[in-house]
Amino acid sequence: MIGSARHAVAVSAGGEARDYEVLVGRGLVTELPRLLASRMSAHRWAVISDETVGDLYGRELVEGMKEASLDARLFTFPAGERHKTRESWTTLTDQLLSAGCGRDTVVVALGGGVTGDLAGFVAATYLRGVPVVQVPTSLVAMIDSAVGGKTGVDTPAGKNLVGAFHPPRLVAVDAETARTLPPTERAQGLVEALKHGAILDSAYFDALEADLPALLDGEAEATERAVLRSVELKAEVVGRDEREGDYRQVLNFGHTLGHALEAASGYRLPHGSAVALGMVLEARLGERLGVTESETAGRLADAVAALGLPGRLTSETDRVAALSYLTTDKKRREGRLRCVLLRRLGEVEGRGGWSRPIETRDLEAVLD
Ligand SMILES: NC(=O)c1ccc[n+]([C@@H]2O[C@H](COP(=O)([O-])OP(=O)(O)OC[C@H]3O[C@@H](n4cnc5c(N)ncnc54)[C@H](O)[C@@H]3O)[C@@H](O)[C@H]2O)c1
Ligand SMILES: [Zn+2]
Numbered sequence: 001m002i003g004s005a006r007h008a009v010a011v012s013a014g015g016e017a018r019d020y021e022v023l024v025g026r027g028l029v030t031e032l033p034r035l036l037a038s039r040m041s042a043h044r045w046a047v048i049s050d051e052t053v054g055d056l057y058g059r060e061l062v063e064g065m066k067e068a069s070l071d072a073r074l075f076t077f078p079a080g081e082r083h084k085t086r087e088s089w090t091t092l093t094d095q096l097l098s099a100g101c102g103r104d105t106v107v108v109a110l111g112g113g114v115t116g117d118l119a120g121f122v123a124a125t126y127l128r129g130v131p132v133v134q135v136p137t138s139l140v141a142m143i144d145s146a147v148g149g150k151t152g153v154d155t156p157a158g159k160n161l162v163g164a165f166h167p168p169r170l171v172a173v174d175a176e177t178a179r180t181l182p183p184t185e186r187a188q189g190l191v192e193a194l195k196h197g198a199i200l201d202s203a204y205f206d207a208l209e210a211d212l213p214a215l216l217d218g219e220a221e222a223t224e225r226a227v228l229r230s231v232e233l234k235a236e237v238v239g240r241d242e243r244e245g246d247y248r249q250v251l252n253f254g255h256t257l258g259h260a261l262e263a264a265s266g267y268r269l270p271h272g273s274a275v276a277l278g279m280v281l282e283a284r285l286g287e288r289l290g291v292t293e294s295e296t297a298g299r300l301a302d303a304v305a306a307l308g309l310p311g312r313l314t315s316e317t318d319r320v321a322a323l324s325y326l327t328t329d330k331k332r333r334e335g336r337l338r339c340v341l342l343r344r345l346g347e348v349e350g351r352g353g354w355s356r357p358i359e360t361r362d363l364e365a366v367l368d
Contacts (some may be wrong), residue, residue, distance in 0.1 A: 002243075010120045011188065017303055020167060020170055020171065021170055022147060022169070022171040022172075022173070022235065022240045023093055023145075023170070023171070023172045023173065024173045024175065024227050024228045024231065025034070025173070025174065025175070025223055025224070026174055026175055026176045026220055026224070027174060027176070029132065030064065030210075031174075031333075032061060032064070032065075032135065032174070033061070033064040033065040033067065033068035033070060033131070033327075034068055034173055034361055035172060036065070036068075036070065036106075036108075036133065037068045037069070037070055037122065038325065039170060040106060040131070040133075040169060040170070041104075042100075042104055042105060042106040042131075042264050043071065043102060043104040043105065043222070044071050044072075044073070044100075044101045044102065044104065044105040044106070044341075045065055045070050045071060045073070045105070045106050045108060046073060046075055046096055046099075046101055046105055046107045046108065047061060047062050047065070047072055047073065047074045047075065047106065047108040047110055047160070048075050048077075048079055048092060048105070048110065048111075048113055048115060048118070048119035048122065048163075049074065049075075049076050049078045049110045049111045050076060050078065050079035050080070050083070050111050050112070050114065051077070051078055051079055051305060052079045052118035053079075053111040053112070053115065053137050053212045054074055054076040056109075056136070056137075056177075056180055057110060057177065057184050058074045058076065058110055059074060061074075061108075061110060061135075062074045068228075072108075073099060074286040075096065075099075076094050077091065077092060077118070079114070079115065081154070082146055084114045084117060084118050084153050084154050085153050085154060085155075086153055086155065086162065088118055088153070088195055089118065089121055089122055089125075089153055090131060092118070092119070092122050092224045093122055093125070093126060096122070096126060097160075101130075102127070102258075103127050103128075104128075104130075105126070105130050105132065106130065106131045106132070106133060106169070106320055107119055107120075107123035107126070107130060107131070107132045107133070107362065108132075108133045108135055108219075109120060109123070109132055109134050109135060109136075109168075110135045110137065110187075110301060111135075111137050111138070111141070111341060112136070112137060112138030112140060112141045113136075113137070113138060113140045113144070113145040114251040115141075116134055116141050116146050117145065117150070117151050117152055117153065117160070117163070118151075118153060119132065120132050120134070120152075120165060120166050120168070121152050121153055121162075121163055122177070123151070123164070124151050124163075124164040124165075124166035125164065126352045127333075128165065128168055130168060131168075131169040132151075132168050132169065132313055133159075133168060133169055133171070133172065133195035134146040134147075134168040134170075134171045134172075135170070135171075135172050135173075135174075137177040137178075137181070138172055138181055138185055138189060138191025139173075139178060139185065139186050139188070139193075139223070139227075140185070140189040140192065140271075140272065141189075141367050142173050142175075142178070142189065142223075142227045142230075142231075143190070143192050143193050143196075143226065143227055143231075144228045144234070146168070146171050146173070147168075147171060147231055147234050147235060147238065148167075148234065148238050149162050149165045149166055149168070150163065150165060151164055151165070151166045151236075151290060152164065154213070157365045172230075173227055173231075173271050175220045175221075175223040175224040175227060176201065176220045178218045178220065178223045179218045179220065180218075181218060183217075183218070184308075186215065186216055186218060187216060187272065187307040187309060188270055188271065188272030188273070189272065190208070190212070190226070190272075190307055191254075191272040191273070191275050191276045191279075191304075191307065191309070192230070192272070192275070192279055193208055193215075193226050193230045194208055194276075194279070194300070194304075194307075195251075195253055195275065195279060196229070196230045196233045196234065197345070197346065198253060198254075198279060198283075198342060198345055198346070199250050199253045199340070199342065199344050199346075199347075199348050200233045200237075200250070200346060200347075200348075201229070201233060201234075201252070202344070202345045202346025202347075203346070204229050204233070204346075205299075205303075205345050206345060207225070207229075208226060208303070209302075211225070211226065211304055212303070212307065216307070216308075218307035221294055225277075237250060237251055238339055246353075246354060247354060249338030249354045249355050250340055250341055250348045252340050252355070253279060253282060253340040253342065253348065254275045254276070254278035254279030254282055254341045255275055255278060255284055255360075256278065256282065256326075256337065256338065257277070257281045257285075257322070257326075257363075257366075257367075258271070258274040258275035258276075258277065258279070259274070259278075260277025260322040260323075260325045260326045261274040261277055261278060261317045261322050263321075263322075263325050264273035264317065264318045264322040264325050265316050265317060265321075265326075266323030268316060269316050269317060272309070273309045273310060274317075275309065276304040276310070276311070277308045277309070277310055277311060277312070277313070277317060279300050279302070279304070280297055280300045280301045280304060280311050280312075281339070281366050281367065282339050282342075282366075283297035283300050283342055284297040284366045285339060285340040285341065285358065285362060285363070285366045286349070288362060288364065288365060288366060289341070290354075290368070291341045291342075291343065291349050292341055292342045292343065292344065292349075293342075293343065293344040293345075296342055296344060296345055301343060313367065320368045322367060323363065323364065324365055326360075326363055327360050327363070336357045337357065337358050337363070338355040338356060338358065339355055339356065339358050340354060340355045340359055341355075341356060361368075
């Protein structure tokens with residue numbers, strides 16, 4: 001039960017806002033209304049979901065909230081990344097305004113990462129900011145996006161270009177919602193869990209390897225364990241560096257090359273798949289530079305294969321396009337290209353900064 005707070009992690013939100021709790025358990029629809037009523041007071045509750053999650057859980061949650069005497073209403077938008085836009089932000093904001101939601105409204109972001117980012121951004125800006133409770137239902141959201149306070153929308157010029165830091169007041173995870181998630185979506189989220197193990201906790205990496213079949217099946221117990229440990233690890237990092245200045249970079253392991261592959265594929269390659277391959281390639285890069293213990297890339301490649309994701313370049317992951325992205329666009333925008341490198345599984349190279357500049361010839365070599 002979420003309400004029993006069996007698994008609670010406190011996340012420090014730096015100087016920006018109060019700390020918040022992440023509760024991981026089961027029984028969203030039955031437990032969450034009581035939990036909300038006991039922890040927060042609000043005049044109005046605006047539950048925001050995409051249409052898929054709204055149908056699966058949203059209506060039932062709102063009914064449960066009403067039974068707990070909370071004045072709740074469901075607002076939905078069409079599912080999918082292409083609706084994480086300023087237009088959806090406008091529509092939802094206008095709907096909240098015409099529903100008469102005042103300053104004492106709490107937004108409940110119920111859904112995957114798209115919902116968390118979009119509803120979080122609505123909350124960040126609504127009447128100059130109202131609290132948001134994150135209730136992640138995809139593994140990407142449970143394991144990654146619901147904790148950390150980043151919210152925002154995409155624009156034609158790129159992903160997540162408009163947004164705000166708006167740490168949630170509370171995060172409540174019902175691991176059972178993973179059951180209805182398509183298996184391919186589960187794999188996408190589990191990539192970030194493997195990343196947490198790879199950079200911070202080798203015992204967690206081992207445990208994940210053993211649990212992967214159960215996790216891919218959406219089993220609640222295994223999901224609960226993984227989400228809890230990932231949240232603990234991400235909370236530790238975010239608590240040390242809420243605003244990404246320095247230490248938070250370690251979470252970018254696999255992402256320098258991952259983003260390049262994602263962009264090179266014209267975003268046909270999903271983020272998780274791109275990062276999975278990015279981790280393997282960045283480990284290989286570290287091995288080549290003598291920083292990363294040998295066989296690390298091999299272990300990562302095996303785990304990625306167990307998720308059913310590509311561990312090597314395919315036609316979808318165009319080497320030439322990735323290289324040109326890395327050496328031109330990216331370099332021009334962000335100065336010298338940098339990667340977070342592992343020392344070994346569970347440990348990041350930390351001497352002289354948490355990432356290091358990478359030479360083009362080394363990139364060419366690992367992308368071969
Ligand atoms: N804020 C951050 O720190 C952060 C971190 C990582 C990713 N993100 C963002 O997260 C987004 C990706 O998240 P996502 O993969 O969850 O996408 P998503 O929210 O679109 O969810 C994926 C699909 O799964 C469906 N779904 C969600 N939960 C379900 C459930 N329990 N049962 C059945 N279907 C369900 C959704 O309707 C959607 O169709 C991207 O926009 C990315 O930028 C943000
Ligand atoms: Zn990522």
